[in-house]
Amino acid sequence: MKRVLIISGKGGTGKTTVSAALADLAARELKLVIADADVDAANLELLLEPRPISSTPFMAGKTAVIEPSLCIACGRCMEVCRFGAVHANGQYAIDPQLCEGCLACLHQCPAGAIRTEVHQSGEWFRSTTPYGTLLHANLWPGEENSGKLVSELVGQAQAEGERTRADLMLVDGPPGIGCPVTAACRSADLAILVSEPTVSGRHDLERVLRLTRYFNLPAALVLNKATLNEKARAEMLDFAQSENMELIGEIPYDEGVMQALRQAKPLTRCASPAIQYALEAIWQQLKERIR
Amino acid sequence: MQIAISLQEDEGLESSVSPIFGRCPFFMFVDVDNGHFEIRTNPAQPAAGGAGIQAAQMIAGNHVNAVISGKLGPKAYDVLASAGIAIYTFSGGSVEDALKAFRRGQLPAHEPAGSAGREAG
Amino acid sequence: MITAIASGKGGTGKTTIAANLALMATQKGAAPVYLLDCDVEAPNGALFLHPTFSKEKACTRLLPSFDAEACDYCGQCARVCTSNAIAVAGGRLLFFKELCHACGSCALTCPQAAIREEAETIGRLQSGRAENLYFAQGTLEIGFSSPVPVIRDLKKWALPADRQASEIYLDAAPGCTCPVVEVLRGADFALLVTEPTPFGLHDLKLVAQLAKHEYGLPCGVVINKSGPYDEPIEDYCQKEGIPILMRLPLSRRIAEVYSEGSLLIEALPEYQALFTQLHEKLLENYIAQQEGQS
Numbered sequence: 093m094k095r096v097l098i099i100s101g102k103g104g105t106g107k108t109t110v111s112a113a114l115a116d117l118a119a120r121e122l123k124l125v126i127a128d129a130d131v132d133a134a135n136l137e138l139l140l141e142p143r144p145i146s147s148t149p150f151m152a153g154k155t156a157v158i159e160p161s162l163c164i165a166c167g168r169c170m171e172v173c174r175f176g177a178v179h180a181n182g183q184y185a186i187d188p189q190l191c192e193g194c195l196a197c198l199h200q201c202p203a204g205a206i207r208t209e210v211h212q213s214g215e216w217f218r219s220t221t222p223y224g225t226l227l228h229a230n231l232w233p234g235e236e237n238s239g240k241l242v243s244e245l246v247g248q249a250q251a252e253g254e255r256t257r258a259d260l261m262l263v264d265g266p267p268g269i270g271c272p273v274t275a276a277c278r279s280a281d282l283a284i285l286v287s288e289p290t291v292s293g294r295h296d297l298e299r300v301l302r303l304t305r306y307f308n309l310p311a312a313l314v315l316n317k318a319t320l321n322e323k324a325r326a327e328m329l330d331f332a333q334s335e336n337m338e339l340i341g342e343i344p345y346d347e348g349v350m351q352a353l354r355q356a357k358p359l360t361r362c363a364s365p366a367i368q369y370a371l372e373a374i375w376q377q378l379k380e381r382i383r
Numbered sequence: 384m385q386i387a388i389s390l391q392e393d394e395g396l397e398s399s400v401s402p403i404f405g406r407c408p409f410f411m412f413v414d415v416d417n418g419h420f421e422i423r424t425n426p427a428q429p430a431a432g433g434a435g436i437q438a439a440q441m442i443a444g445n446h447v448n449a450v451i452s453g454k455l456g457p458k459a460y461d462v463l464a465s466a467g468i469a470i471y472t473f474s475g476g477s478v479e480d481a482l483k484a485f486r487r488g489q490l491p492a493h494e495p496a497g498s499a500g501r502e503a504g
Numbered sequence: 505m506i507t508a509i510a511s512g513k514g515g516t517g518k519t520t521i522a523a524n525l526a527l528m529a530t531q532k533g534a535a536p537v538y539l540l541d542c543d544v545e546a547p548n549g550a551l552f553l554h555p556t557f558s559k560e561k562a563c564t565r566l567l568p569s570f571d572a573e574a575c576d577y578c579g580q581c582a583r584v585c586t587s588n589a590i591a592v593a594g595g596r597l598l599f600f601k602e603l604c605h606a607c608g609s610c611a612l613t614c615p616q617a618a619i620r621e622e623a624e625t626i627g628r629l630q631s632g633r634a635e636n637l638y639f640a641q642g643t644l645e646i647g648f649s650s651p652v653p654v655i656r657d658l659k660k661w662a663l664p665a666d667r668q669a670s671e672i673y674l675d676a677a678p679g680c681t682c683p684v685v686e687v688l689r690g691a692d693f694a695l696l697v698t699e700p701t702p703f704g705l706h707d708l709k710l711v712a713q714l715a716k717h718e719y720g721l722p723c724g725v726v727i728n729k730s731g732p733y734d735e736p737i738e739d740y741c742q743k744e745g746i747p748i749l750m751r752l753p754l755s756r757r758i759a760e761v762y763s764e765g766s767l768l769i770e771a772l773p774e775y776q777a778l779f780t781q782l783h784e785k786l787l788e789n790y791i792a793q794q795e796g797q798s
Contacts, residue, residue, distance in 0.1 A: 104515005132679035194607030291765030433588025466594030
């Protein structure tokens with residue numbers, strides 16, 4: 093089973109719409125398992141019509157809690173906490189929002205007055221879709237996105253894929269270059285970088301490309317909104333070439349895409365012929381690459 | 384010789400070998416010479432980060448000579464290698480299949496990953 | 505007054521709005537204007553504003569350093585490390601720097617006092633000016649786990665002492681998890697940027713829930729790429745009592761200006777009026793809220 097991760101560095105380049113389109117095209121020929129690893133405001137589910145089979149609560153890491161009856165108010169916890177999570181308004185208490193769960197206070201407390209607590213910070217789902225099983229999640233607003241939920245989802249998707257002998261695992265990755273992306277990079281054989289011919293797009297592409305190199309993860313480029321700016325496009329293609337990054341395909345700029353997306357389906361089913369053609373060409377290229 | 388194997392479920396020798404190491408739900412510890420085995424929940428599974436590292440340390444603390452799993456991340460690999468534990472890869476079958484292949488010397492060794500941890504002590 | 509500029513979804517135009525709005529504000533008001541680019545994983549504001557940076561600071565955290573002579577491989581440090589950044593196996597100690605959260609627990613715990621702590625750079629802070637705008641940004645080093653310490657340090661370092669006497673804009677990362685919370689914390693107003701697509705609305709609801717209900721911030725919405733399909737967003741905003749403060753139209757010309765890295769209010773001056781009005785409405789809303797409180 094090949095594992096393809098779709099990332100972008102920058103948000104808004106079309107990562108999720110490309111993921112959905114590739115899922116649609118791939119599912120016509122191969123057995124597919126799909127994961128939406130962009131768990132902070134997950135969007136892939138808006139295009140794939142998932143029906144949940146199971147849902148599992150997601151528990152964040154532990155936070156520390158002071159047991160008032162045991163606390164001797166020595167203040168050691170406040171001394172050692174590097175995150176400003178301990179406050180003393182009358183009695184010592186830990187702010188669960190600021191607590192990072194390092195448990196330094198717990199180990200240093202002379203009275204053994206600190207215990208741990210887990211809390212639920214979201215849930216993840218196994219769903220069926222017309223394109224294959226989808227693993228996706230909702231991380232609740234305000235929670236920490238440590239990469240743990242991404243690791244869980246991607247791990248579940250991989251296990252599901254191995255179990256059902258899927259040919260391809262497609263992962264819609266998180267934006268940025270932090271923990272959530274690195275968690276996703278660990279379980280991939282190929283990264284598709286979706287970018288756009290803009291100054292911001294180029295800037296973030298360079299950063300996310302460096303990240304893939306750090307993981308020895310082969311990377312290939314999809315240039316979205318390619319016809320928006322000819323000069324920037326030429327620069328992107330030069331850049332890709334100088335980095336030995338294969339150009340998998342280009343998608344033209346098309347304002348109609350916004351309206352097409354309102355139909356809540358992959359673009360391969362509702363966009364203009366030019367867009368559909370471009371997506372199909374990308375799939376053909378990708379298919380060769382993962383053969 | 385003691386081997387640890389990552390499992391997808393707890394179904395004795397018919398359990399499927401898990402393709403993931405750090406966050407697999409169970410590990411089987413098996414004595415290859417006399418066939419005795421024990422299945423334990425993986426304490427590293429709920430870790431927020433570094434699950435592979437934690438699982439590898441746990442295994443290193445159990446006098447294991449070799450590990451059979453899917454692909455390991457570079458950090459987990461480093462920890463096992465540091466403890467002198469051999470790592471073999473196997474996928475798409477049961478523990479029974481994996482052990483047969485192991486005894487026949489058919490399991491490939493895991494490729495060394497690019498070094499991830501600085502040796503510090 | 506501190507305005508946090510956030511969006512649930514990435515790519516809606518947060519940085520575009522923040523950069524143009526802040527620059528417009530320097531032309532309108534008497535108060536000094538600050539823009540902090542808090543999207544430390546991918547800061548892009550500087551690409552449009554071309555600030556001249558005059559000050560720079562490394563953002564550091566204390567990471568452990570292990571004394572091989574004093575270490576007896578007892579493994580206590582590895583046991584207390586909740587990030588799994590330390591592994592002791594086979595008579596060797598491995599330290600995985602990128603996982604370390606710099607909590608200091610290992611150094612406190614070591615029975616042999618074999619762990620020293622040293623400052624390690626996890627990010628870079630820069631500040632300077634773009635015309636009359638005070639601009640600062642933080643950049644997270646690749647490979648490090650959390651953007652939150654860099655954002656926290658950036659705010660502490662770059663914000664003026666008297667925050668209420670200045671107009672401060674904080675450009676947050678997209679999404680609604682920790683890095684965004686760090687920016688919303690201590691803000692007076694949340695300007696939420698969205699786009700009229702199913703993604704835009706879905707994610708607007710999440711970030712509005714965070715800003716309005718969890719952090720109690722007065723909110724306003726900007727609809728970017730606005731056009732005939734704004735209705736679902738309008739309906740939502742009306743239901744939640746969130747005013748729509750600006751609509752920037754879907755326009756190829758605007759997209760092209762953006763792609764070149766140019767500022768909208770300079771390349772297409774016809775849009776200056778929209779930003780002026782946005783600025784005025786922000787001030788109005790802020791004053792109204794202040795009066796409501798007293």
